[in-house]
Amino acid sequence: MRAGIVGVGFMGWIHYLAYQRSNQADLVAFCSRNESKRRGDWTGIQGNFGPPGEQIDVSNLAVYETLDEMLTDESIDLIDICLPPSLHVEAIEKSLAAGKKVLCEKPLALTAEDARRLATLGAPSDVMVAHILPFIPEFGLLVQAATDGRWGKPIAGRFKRTISPPDWIPDFYNPDTVGGPLIDLHVHDAHLICLLFGMPESVETSCTRVDGVPKFYETLFRYADDRPVSAGGGVIDSPARGFTHGYEVSFERATVQFEFAAYADGTTASIPLVILHADGTVERPDLGEGDQIDHFVDEINAAAESVRSGKPSPMLSGELAANAIELCQWQSR
Structure with missing residues (x-):
């Protein structure tokens, strides 16, 4: 190509x-x-x-x-x-x-x-x-497992994605140019939620706002079978935490955890990917040494x-990307 x-x-x-x-x-x-x-x-x-x-x-x-x-x-x-x-x-x-x-x-x-x-x-x-998340091993594993059914179907999920104030983007909250945290940030998790669980029937969101645009939010995604799926994050009023993302997703026979945070003093914290199997065993997969450019x-x-x-x-689908934007719009109402 x-x-x-x-x-x-x-x-x-x-x-x-x-x-x-x-x-x-x-x-x-x-x-x-x-x-x-x-x-x-x-x-x-x-x-x-x-x-x-x-x-x-x-x-x-x-x-x-x-x-x-x-x-x-x-x-x-x-x-x-x-x-x-x-x-x-x-x-x-x-x-x-x-x-x-x-x-x-x-x-x-x-x-x-x-x-x-x-x-x-x-x-x-x-x-x-x-949308890069499905190509990042810690997130791609979820998509692979949902596709091949190795642990049964996904039955619950919590997702987070938080940044410090993006002062380098002066129009960050402008809905006509960038769109704010939901469209710029949360759209990653909305896309992943659609991949794993499908399109929900409705959402329920609590949030703070800047000029009417959601800034920090918590959302419950409602499905017909009542699977508990939620996501939270946005912008916090401190440069101390530059970036955090992570999840805990449960399948019928396993729960998967991952979290990473980067702080202003150059330090980081993480829960490396761990799989908690229904039989009580704990698995920590070796995801290799690749860097972030490799995902792209x-x-x-x-x-x-x-x-x-x-x-x-399926991971680059325009229809799926449109679903993710629609979810972001539902949460901004």
Whole structure:
């Protein structure tokens, strides 16, 4: 698969690094309005994981100023969209109209209405959404177990995802540009909940708000069979805890735990993945030594396989991504 990136920011940089490791996809082009970035100066890029940006070699890449220009490149199979969320809709529509496949960073759109419309454009594998959790081993294990039934069906789950104030994103709470913690942060867990448990019938949410946008929340997802599924998190008013995520998910014959937290003083805390079997045994799987970029390699490889085979990847499904956004909207009412 031959790909071109639009959006040379933090996620564009992470995707660039993943393409360098992939044996199934080649990055052949990118576009940027920034002249320095077009010359390969990505040194100003930094984020909350991975290495900072570097000077890259652009000699083997086709470099364009605009997406419109890049879409004329007939050698490109897929447009990898790493733009701000408010620009996703237009970029997807243009890319599909030019006959390209799309891999779009989450969220697919800022509203469920737009997301559902985009998910139904073209063939089922034409619009793929880069939700990373299923490709992270600690979370992917849940998806694998729910798929193969090794411990029976999932019967309960608690999920958490919390960050310190994202002061580097001035419009974080703007529903027209970023969408706030639900659309930017919780959408990961909403996506995973839909993968594991399906779409709930309704939700019940308590939350604090900023200008009407949920800031910190606890939600109960209601299912017809009364499975207890909940999620909480958002933004806390302290820079001391930079990031926390985790879960406890019960299957019929096992419960799985995982949690990780990073603090402002550089320390971390964790509950490494542990499986508590119904027979009383405790299992601690060895998940290997891979780093965070490897998860994005797996995600891009899944997209490449989908382009090759024409079969949509369940984990990159546009419909599933639209369901996750709809759940976020239910919680914001």
